[in-house]
Amino acid sequence: MTEVEVKKTQESLQDRLAQVVELLHRQRVVEDLTHRQEGPHSDRVGNLVHRQNLVELQRKLDDLHSADVAYILEALPLEERLTVWQLVQADRDGDILLEVSDSVRETLIADMDDHELLAAAKEMDADELADLAPELPRDVVHELMEALDGQQRERVRSALSYDEEQVGALMDFEMVTIREDVSLEVVLRYLRRLKELPGHTDKLFVVDYDGVLKGVLPIKRLLVNDPEKQVAEVMASDPVSFHPDENGYDAAQAFERYDLISAPVVDKNGKLIGRLTIDEMVDLIREESESEVLSMAGLREEEDIFASVWKSLRNRWAWLAVNLITAFVASRVIGLFEGSIEKLVALAALMPIVAGIGGNSGNQTITMIVRAMALDQVSTGNTSRLMRKELAVSLINGVVWGGVIGVVAYLLYGSWSLGVVMTAAMTLNLLLAALMGVLIPMTLARLGRDPAMGASVMITAVTDSGGFFIFLGLATIFLL
Amino acid sequence: MTEVEVKKTQESLQDRLAQVVELLHRQRVVEDLTHRQEGPHSDRVGNLVHRQNLVELQRKLDDLHSADVAYILEALPLEERLTVWQLVQADRDGDILLEVSDSVRETLIADMDDHELLAAAKEMDADELADLAPELPRDVVHELMEALDGQQRERVRSALSYDEEQVGALMDFEMVTIREDVSLEVVLRYLRRLKELPGHTDKLFVVDYDGVLKGVLPIKRLLVNDPEKQVAEVMASDPVSFHPDENGYDAAQAFERYDLISAPVVDKNGKLIGRLTIDEMVDLIREESESEVLSMAGLREEEDIFASVWKSLRNRWAWLAVNLITAFVASRVIGLFEGSIEKLVALAALMPIVAGIGGNSGNQTITMIVRAMALDQVSTGNTSRLMRKELAVSLINGVVWGGVIGVVAYLLYGSWSLGVVMTAAMTLNLLLAALMGVLIPMTLARLGRDPAMGASVMITAVTDSGGFFIFLGLATIFLL
Numbered sequence: 001m002t003e004v005e006v007k008k009t010q011e012s013l014q015d016r017l018a019q020v021v022e023l024l025h026r027q028r029v030v031e032d033l034t035h036r037q038e039g040p041h042s043d044r045v046g047n048l049v050h051r052q053n054l055v056e057l058q059r060k061l062d063d064l065h066s067a068d069v070a071y072i073l074e075a076l077p078l079e080e081r082l083t084v085w086q087l088v089q090a091d092r093d094g095d096i097l098l099e100v101s102d103s104v105r106e107t108l109i110a111d112m113d114d115h116e117l118l119a120a121a122k123e124m125d126a127d128e129l130a131d132l133a134p135e136l137p138r139d140v141v142h143e144l145m146e147a148l149d150g151q152q153r154e155r156v157r158s159a160l161s162y163d164e165e166q167v168g169a170l171m172d173f174e175m176v177t178i179r180e181d182v183s184l185e186v187v188l189r190y191l192r193r194l195k196e197l198p199g200h201t202d203k204l205f206v207v208d209y210d211g212v213l214k215g216v217l218p219i220k221r222l223l224v225n226d227p228e229k230q231v232a233e234v235m236a237s238d239p240v241s242f243h244p245d246e247n248g249y250d251a252a253q254a255f256e257r258y259d260l261i262s263a264p265v266v267d268k269n270g271k272l273i274g275r276l277t278i279d280e281m282v283d284l285i286r287e288e289s290e291s292e293v294l295s296m297a298g299l300r301e302e303e304d305i306f307a308s309v310w311k312s313l314r315n316r317w318a319w320l321a322v323n324l325i326t327a328f329v330a331s332r333v334i335g336l337f338e339g340s341i342e343k344l345v346a347l348a349a350l351m352p353i354v355a356g357i358g359g360n361s362g363n364q365t366i367t368m369i370v371r372a373m374a375l376d377q378v379s380t381g382n383t384s385r386l387m388r389k390e391l392a393v394s395l396i397n398g399v400v401w402g403g404v405i406g407v408v409a410y411l412l413y414g415s416w417s418l419g420v421v422m423t424a425a426m427t428l429n430l431l432l433a434a435l436m437g438v439l440i441p442m443t444l445a446r447l448g449r450d451p452a453m454g455a456s457v458m459i460t461a462v463t464d465s466g467g468f469f470i471f472l473g474l475a476t477i478f479l480l
Numbered sequence: 481m482t483e484v485e486v487k488k489t490q491e492s493l494q495d496r497l498a499q500v501v502e503l504l505h506r507q508r509v510v511e512d513l514t515h516r517q518e519g520p521h522s523d524r525v526g527n528l529v530h531r532q533n534l535v536e537l538q539r540k541l542d543d544l545h546s547a548d549v550a551y552i553l554e555a556l557p558l559e560e561r562l563t564v565w566q567l568v569q570a571d572r573d574g575d576i577l578l579e580v581s582d583s584v585r586e587t588l589i590a591d592m593d594d595h596e597l598l599a600a601a602k603e604m605d606a607d608e609l610a611d612l613a614p615e616l617p618r619d620v621v622h623e624l625m626e627a628l629d630g631q632q633r634e635r636v637r638s639a640l641s642y643d644e645e646q647v648g649a650l651m652d653f654e655m656v657t658i659r660e661d662v663s664l665e666v667v668l669r670y671l672r673r674l675k676e677l678p679g680h681t682d683k684l685f686v687v688d689y690d691g692v693l694k695g696v697l698p699i700k701r702l703l704v705n706d707p708e709k710q711v712a713e714v715m716a717s718d719p720v721s722f723h724p725d726e727n728g729y730d731a732a733q734a735f736e737r738y739d740l741i742s743a744p745v746v747d748k749n750g751k752l753i754g755r756l757t758i759d760e761m762v763d764l765i766r767e768e769s770e771s772e773v774l775s776m777a778g779l780r781e782e783e784d785i786f787a788s789v790w791k792s793l794r795n796r797w798a799w800l801a802v803n804l805i806t807a808f809v810a811s812r813v814i815g816l817f818e819g820s821i822e823k824l825v826a827l828a829a830l831m832p833i834v835a836g837i838g839g840n841s842g843n844q845t846i847t848m849i850v851r852a853m854a855l856d857q858v859s860t861g862n863t864s865r866l867m868r869k870e871l872a873v874s875l876i877n878g879v880v881w882g883g884v885i886g887v888v889a890y891l892l893y894g895s896w897s898l899g900v901v902m903t904a905a906m907t908l909n910l911l912l913a914a915l916m917g918v919l920i921p922m923t924l925a926r927l928g929r930d931p932a933m934g935a936s937v938m939i940t941a942v943t944d945s946g947g948f949f950i951f952l953g954l955a956t957i958f959l960l
Binding site for chain 1 (some may be wrong): 494509547555676680738739765787797800801827829873
């Protein structure tokens with residue numbers, strides 16, 4: 001949308017958030033007061049203070065960059081969020097909607113009527129419209145599409161036809177294209193006539209008459225070369241380009257690796273159809289690592305921290321339910337050995353140590369493997385080597401820490417054989433943790449799933465049931 | 481360093497890695513063969529094939545971007561990594577050293593002699609030298625500093641005087657500065673004389689005669705405005721700028737928020753001393769989320785997946801040791817109730833369910849809070865509201881899932897009261913998990929620590945010991 005000049009303020013974002021919260025609280029106090037003292041006079045005073053507060057708050061918001069307003073909206077509980085949202089100038093609605101997280105956006109859209117939504121959406125570019133469309137009411141989308149010209153409508157349709165994570169859904173259409181048979185002087189004059197260049201324009205796209213990409217002209221080269229030269233002499237003729245059906249995460253890695261600012265997107269025939277820019281890629285990099293953290297812990301998606309209790313429950317139930325089943329299995333494993341525990345109750349006290357250390361060690365392994373897989377560092381060629389290393393680490397940990405715990409068990413219960421069983425069980429469970437810590441994410445990946453998905457829940461399940469079985473089994477054989 | 485033109489190949493990075501591994505394996509087979517058949521003839525054949533393989537591998541590497549070679553080095557086990565490293569052309573050593581991860585860089589530097597290191601480092605800019613210096617042998621650094629001119633040496637010293645995460649250590653010195661009282665035409669001519677612009681130049685820095693930053697001139701504006709205009713008319717006079725002692729992560733967030741490509745760094749007096757660029761910031765964003773994942777799982781730092789076993793152990797021991805102590809505490813909690821378990825052995829089988837579900841739910845909460853804290857969304861103003869929400873979620877989970885497990889316990893052991901105790905213990909432990917899931921990261925942050933640090937280990941410790949105590953305690957009171 002329009003370019004906003006970012007000004008540096010000395011206040012940190014945290015400070016600005018604190019100021020807004022402060023104003024909102026003062027506001028609430030005033031409302032409480034006017035509510036309590038219902039005399040006509042106090043009401044008028046209340047109204048006055050009320051209005052003063054709102055005016056001050058509105059002034060604060062007007063001074064802030066849209067991204068900062070978005071940040072403040074995300075950090076506020078629903079009720080206060082909507083108070084602030086209503087104070088934002090209508091012409092900034094669109095910008096801010098594009099900045100907030102999905103879950104917060106939903107709450108804001110729910111608060112707007114069709115008229116406001118239409119006004120906010122009308123200033124957006126085709127790619128931005130496509131981002132927002134799935135969350136808008138159907139008739140608003142319909143009306144918006146009607147209002148677009150043919151090319152724009154086509155672009156929105158095309159962007160919507162791709163997966164959220166495909167390049168085709170991430171690209172924008174704000175490209176400056178030039179021909180290769182003109183001089184740099186002509187290009188410079190052409191740019192001057194444009195009055196404004198799209199954001200993140202670090203290169204111009206060189207296309208032929210059919211729109212096929214012939215190369216890119218980095219602005220840097222345009223500036224340092226003799227204006228008499230032809231574009232074809234100066235351009236880079238074989239630039240990194242992407243296809244609309246490529247995975248966006250791969251594109252983001254390429255941006256990171258090759259330090260790109262923007263890159264062309266071409267169709268099967270080499271025709272230029274859009275471009276990717278670093279800002280979208282940065283968002284993607286952030287999202288990717290976030291979703292890794294979340295899915296390892298067994299959360300379905302990013303949560304608005306002030307989401308309703310019901311939404312939070314839905315986000316967390318799937319993996320809790322899985323965990324319930326695995327915990328039940330572990331419990332039945334112990335049930336198998338109830339006879340042994342009755343005879344030697346120390347087993348009940350010691351068994352969680354075996355399971356717990358196994359879980360912790362397994363989580364370390366699985367975290368490292370998931371990390372390496374996200375960076376594409378794990379291939380079939382090196383799996384067995386990785387496995388050997390993890391097993392070696394576990395073996396040493398088992399002998400050392402298992403030994404320590406074995407001695408402690410002896411000191412507590414005065415039985416050498418109990419100590420030895422403890423050490424052996426710890427070592428075996430750590431080996432199991434290493435084995436599964438490598439195999440679980442790899443198997444998930446081979447099944448085409450996200451290797452981080454519930455990784456923590458699953459490895460803990462294995463080390464719990466496994467740990468109980470190994471320890472109680474060994475104890476039953478050797479101690480009873 | 482020098483600008484490399486990135487060309488698009490149709491092969492993915494994974495494919496290229498596979499090719500290198502393939503060549504390395506063929507290489508090893510040849511070596512094995514020549515070793516086994518020690519006749520003079522077979523030896524010569526072996527040598528020939530040997531050399532052919534190496535030549536092919538070298539050609540492959542020469543075609544690759546430094547970032548891609550770095551990726552391949554990271555994905556190879558030590559021995560093969562060094563074989564590849566020796567094949568890389570010496571003049572690319574510096575570039576590649578700057579691209580690889582810290583742990584891999586260490587292994588590469590250990591393989592180079594002083595002469596090679598000096599050659600690699602001599603082509604670097606001051607900021608790159610400063611990045612590398614802490615890992616180089618002391619006498620190499622000394623010799624390098626001697627070889628630098630006064631300004632460069634001063635820059636390296638200054639960069640080294642800051643923390644790795646401060647803006648002063650992240651900035652570079654490749655700025656194009658102009659005066660405000662010249663016309664755009666003059667600026668354009670000046671740029672042409674420079675022959676090459678530094679990477680990521682999206683704006684020129686406008687300074688006065690004392691070097692004080694007056695504003696920035698975005699290249700976009702330079703291109704679209706009338707060349708007759710003065711710089712002062714066109715520049716942005718109050719740009720986002722940073723101080724060298726600011727936190728790099730805050731700067732990275734500002735880059736993300738305001739979609740910056742580069743930004744000036746100024747000292748206390750407003751004098752321009754360097755600039756930040758988006759590529760460094762992207763690396764930082766990636767690192768930040770990585771270190772969050774790792775420290776939650778109780779890993780000290782990023783691990784070279786082929787790190788020696790000894791290194792891996794050091795990386796993981798600290799938190800394993802902590803876990804050992806917490807597991808021991810949990811074990812002693814159970815020890816307190818050995819009498820109860822002897823009387824009702826079903827308790828031993830059921831208690832891990834209470835602890836396990838608590839741990840899982842606590843991990844979900846703590847992950848979400850750590851995430852929100854990293855994004856600065858948690859402030860003192862909203863803590864209590866967050867806490868209420870988490871407690872409500874836990875209460876519902878406890879009643880629902882605890883209820884299910886209670887019924888299962890009844891069906892298994894035929895005791896209603898056991899089922900009720902189970903449900904109550906689950907609910908209480910989930911409430912404990914929610915409470916600590918919010919309090920642990922907040923307390924760590926208030927103590928100035930990383931809120932993600934070992935978060936997973938700590939929450940599990942609380943829900944284990946707490947879960948055992950609550951369940952066995954309730955059982956002892958109500959069932960025996």
